[in-house]
Amino acid sequence: xxxxxxxxxxxxxxxxxxxxxxxxxxxxxxxxxxxxxxxxxxxxxxxxxxxxxxxxxxxxxxxxxxxxxxxxxxxxxxxxxxxxxxxxxxxxxxxxxxxxxxxxxxxxxxxxxxxxxxxxxxxxxxxxxxxxxxxxxxxxxxxxxxxxxxxxxxxxxxxxxxxxxxxxxxxxxxxxxx
Numbered sequence: 001x002x003x004x005x006x007x008x009x010x011x012x013x014x015x016x017x018x019x020x021x022x023x024x025x026x027x028x029x030x031x032x033x034x035x036x037x038x039x040x041x042x043x044x045x046x047x048x049x050x051x052x053x054x055x056x057x058x059x060x061x062x063x064x065x066x067x068x069x070x071x072x073x074x075x076x077x078x079x080x081x082x083x084x085x086x087x088x089x090x091x092x093x094x095x096x097x098x099x100x101x102x103x104x105x106x107x108x109x110x111x112x113x114x115x116x117x118x119x120x121x122x123x124x125x126x127x128x129x130x131x132x133x134x135x136x137x138x139x140x141x142x143x144x145x146x147x148x149x150x151x152x153x154x155x156x157x158x159x160x161x162x163x164x165x166x167x168x169x170x171x172x173x174x175x176x177x178x
Contacts, residue, residue, distance in 0.1 A: 009070060012067060012070065012072065013066060014064065014065075014066055014067075015036070015064070015065050015067075016062065016063070016064050016065075017033040017034045017035050017036075017062070017065060018033070018061070018062060019032065019033050019034075019058065019061040019062065019063050019077070019080060020032050020058050020061070021042065021058075022046075022055060022056065022058060022061075023043070024055045028045045028046065029046040029048065029053075029055070030042075030043045030044060030045055030046060031046055031061075031063070031077060031080075033065050033077060035065060035072075041072070041075055044065060044075045044076065044077050045075075045076045045077065046063070046076075046079075046080060047076050047077065047078055048079060049079065056080045056082050057085055059084060059085075060082050060083060060084035060085065061080055061082045062081045062083070063077040063078060063080045063081070064077070064078045065077050066078065082100075087104055090106070091108070091109055092109060093108075093109030094106055094107065094108050094109050102116075102118070103116065103117040103118060103119070104116050104117075159177040159178065163176045163177055
């Protein structure tokens with residue numbers, strides 16, 4: 001059986017609280033956490049899993065704080081929850097990430113990646129993007145600012161051939177294709 005002193009020490013080491021005042025401008029993200037009614041600790045480090053970063057909306061943010069070695073001067077906040085903004089209704093085996101505006105990417109249990117956003121999807125790379133698929137569909141307009149080619153040549157080569165062709169006793173096409 002645990003005595004009162006041991007129980008009190010454990011309660012002081014592990015707490016749950018409300019968060020505010022997030023700062024994400026240094027080597028680590030920090031926040032203020034209310035560890036007891038009206039008692040706040042400021043600039044407490046927020047632990048985030050490697051390869052994942054977020055700046056949690058403060059409305060409803062909750063965290064579990066650990067006092068390292070029982071020292072309330074050395075605290076860390078475990079990864080944060082925000083129940084009011086949580087992505088729900090995932091099916092068993094699905095994984096998703098999301099933001100407070102409803103944009104999301106879900107890896108389905110069947111292996112599909114479903115991305116939904118109300119804004120632009122940008123991919124930036126110095127070496128290229130390769131899509132290996134049986135078929136690639138684009139719903140909507142397709143705009144390209146570079147060259148377009150397939151296994152038989154480029155669209156510019158097709159235009160060049162079109163522009164010089166002629167029918168018997170007739171001139172080349174007018175207007176010319178650029």
